[in-house]
Amino acid sequence: MRLGVNIDHIATIRQARMTYEPDPVKGALIAQDAGADQITFHLREDRRHIQDEDVFRLRCTIKRIPLNMEMAPTEEMKKIAVEVKPERVTLVPEKREEITTEGGLDVVSMKDFLKDFVSELKSKGIDVALFIDPDADQIDASVYVGVDAVELHTGEYANAETEKRKMEELDRIKKASVYAKEKNLKVFAGHGLTYTNVQPVAAVPEIEELNIGHSIIANSVFWGLDEAVRKMKRLITQARTKL
Numbered sequence: 001m002r003l004g005v006n007i008d009h010i011a012t013i014r015q016a017r018m019t020y021e022p023d024p025v026k027g028a029l030i031a032q033d034a035g036a037d038q039i040t041f042h043l044r045e046d047r048r049h050i051q052d053e054d055v056f057r058l059r060c061t062i063k064r065i066p067l068n069m070e071m072a073p074t075e076e077m078k079k080i081a082v083e084v085k086p087e088r089v090t091l092v093p094e095k096r097e098e099i100t101t102e103g104g105l106d107v108v109s110m111k112d113f114l115k116d117f118v119s120e121l122k123s124k125g126i127d128v129a130l131f132i133d134p135d136a137d138q139i140d141a142s143v144y145v146g147v148d149a150v151e152l153h154t155g156e157y158a159n160a161e162t163e164k165r166k167m168e169e170l171d172r173i174k175k176a177s178v179y180a181k182e183k184n185l186k187v188f189a190g191h192g193l194t195y196t197n198v199q200p201v202a203a204v205p206e207i208e209e210l211n212i213g214h215s216i217i218a219n220s221v222f223w224g225l226d227e228a229v230r231k232m233k234r235l236i237t238q239a240r241t242k243l
């Protein structure tokens with residue numbers, strides 16, 4: 001299973017002081033050396049963490065592993081993606097007032113718009129995934145849109161307040177993973193995953209990639225980024241070997 005390390009929150013710390021450190025590109029290099037299989041970043045429309053300049057510097061610096069650019073499906077973002085050419089774009093919903101991405105993209109309600117949007121990115125040689133809730137209708141709409149992959153939003157699982165709710169959400173993720181795989185989609189997952197909740201998701205056989213950011217960057221304050229990435233990789237590998 002691949003681990004995509006999301007470096008957004010290195011930039012969150014930098015932007016808190018509008019200064020030059022810590023540098024998310026330096027973080028990406030450390031993550032790469034520590035065994036990350038991909039660097040994920042989200043260029044938000046409000047530029048609250050990652051800045052345009054970071055994106056271009058990432059493209060020039062990270063050569064050994066793929067870049068996964070998360071972005072809202074807007075003309076502005078499409079222009080940047082086409083220029084930067086990340087290996088993959090993941091289309092995500094965005095609300096200015098949200099603290100973090102609250103749910104998946106509503107592919108059902110914008111499927112014709114997304115079909116054209118995705119086809120333009122694909123024609124430039126960029127793979128496209130849709131960040132969706134673990135829901136059969138969203139998966140069907142994703143097939144219609146013509147993507148090769150979906151990333152299942154694990155936020156409801158991560159934020160569940162009781163063990164019962166958590167198990168229900170895990171079950172939803174498992175069912176959606178099987179369904180998406182049956183529809184020939186690659187299945188990724190992420191959002192809100194931590195050192196304590198990652199293993200049950202990592203053990204879902206259909207899921208081939210996890211994207212994890214906040215918990216890795218948060219714990220790197222105590223352990224260092226290299227060790228924070230290595231620990232997460234170890235937990236994921238352990239969960240897969242138990243399969």
Ligand SMILES: CC(=O)[C@@H](O)[C@H](O)COP(=O)(O)O
Nearest residue numbers: 008042070092099100101191
């Ligand atoms: C789409 C997604 O899940 C990531 O982009 C992650 O959430 C990044 O952090 P913020 O939502 O805080 O920007």
Ligand SMILES: NCC(=O)COP(=O)(O)O
Nearest residue numbers: 006190191192212213214
């Ligand atoms: N797509 C999910 C992601 O990139 C990381 O989300 P989080 O671990 O920062 O919540």
